[in-house]
Amino acid sequence: MLSLSCVQASYGSSQVLFDVNLDVRDGEVVTLLGRNGMGKTTTVSTIMGLVPVQGGNVTFAGQSIGSWPTYRVARAGLALVPEGRQVFPNLSVLENLIATAANRGGVLKPWNLDSVFELFPALAPLRNRSASVLSGGEQQMLAIGRAVMTNPKLLILDEATEGLAPKIRGEIWQALSRIKATGQAVLVIDKNMKALSRIADRHYILDKGRTVWMGTSTDLMNDDELRHRLLSA
Ligand SMILES: Nc1ncnc2c1ncn2[C@@H]1O[C@H](COP(=O)(O)OP(=O)(O)OP(=O)(O)O)[C@@H](O)[C@H]1O
DSSP states (O other), X not given: OEEEEEEXXXXXXXXXXXXXXXXXXXXXXXXXXXXXXXXXXXXXXXXXXXXXXXXXXXXXXXXXXXXXXXXXXXXXXXEEEOTTOOOOTTSBHHHHHHXXXXXTTOOSSOOOHHHHHHXXXXXXXXXXXXXXXXXXXXXXXXXXHHHHTTOOSEEEESSTTTTOOHHHHHHHHXXXXXXXXXXXXXXXXXXXXXXXXXXXSEEEEEETTEEEEEEEHHHHHHOHHHHHHHHOO
């Protein structure tokens, strides 16, 4: 569904991505791992058309999207939950969920308000509250809920649980498992490898702007040296 091959990208004169390669297939949960500053967010930004692709190819659902503007990438069925859980602060929970709702993936059983409130029961009683008064965890739930309401072909979560309390993290991971069970393809960035290894099918590791490893959860969790060397974990 999504394929990056030999992707390169820069900020001004400073090259950050040198050789990024990754694939996400239908229904897969794939992670992008790597220490701070290795290029994970930049990779996601190139996929979404927020940072220009300078070399290599990005293809999505059979089309080369490397030069597309962000709105076109989103319409094609890619939904990003960015770092820092950006919701519309002036809108209510309900308005946030409805604002960008669509069936971009053309799925038979699209997400709707009821199924999102079932996914995140904590949001249901807050439906008329302004998003600006929600806690960090509630905002992340809302950001994920809003993204699934676009019924994307591929959902991308950048720093899915960063800065959240352990209990809330657990709720986010549980929700991700349920999202996966619907057949949704997901690309996720997070530092919580244990939780990711339970949910994800495959993992990619970036090191200084290059994909240096790809493997299954079993491969990753059995290789202490690899985790120590490339993930400091
Ligand atoms: N807007 C920007 N302008 C210039 N350099 C940037 C910009 N954003 C990121 N960088 C640099 O690009 C490199 C890759 O950053 P990126 O945010 O993609 O890494 P990351 O793997 O997502 O790290 P983190 O886990 O810290 O978010 C870093 O050296 C960073 O300082």
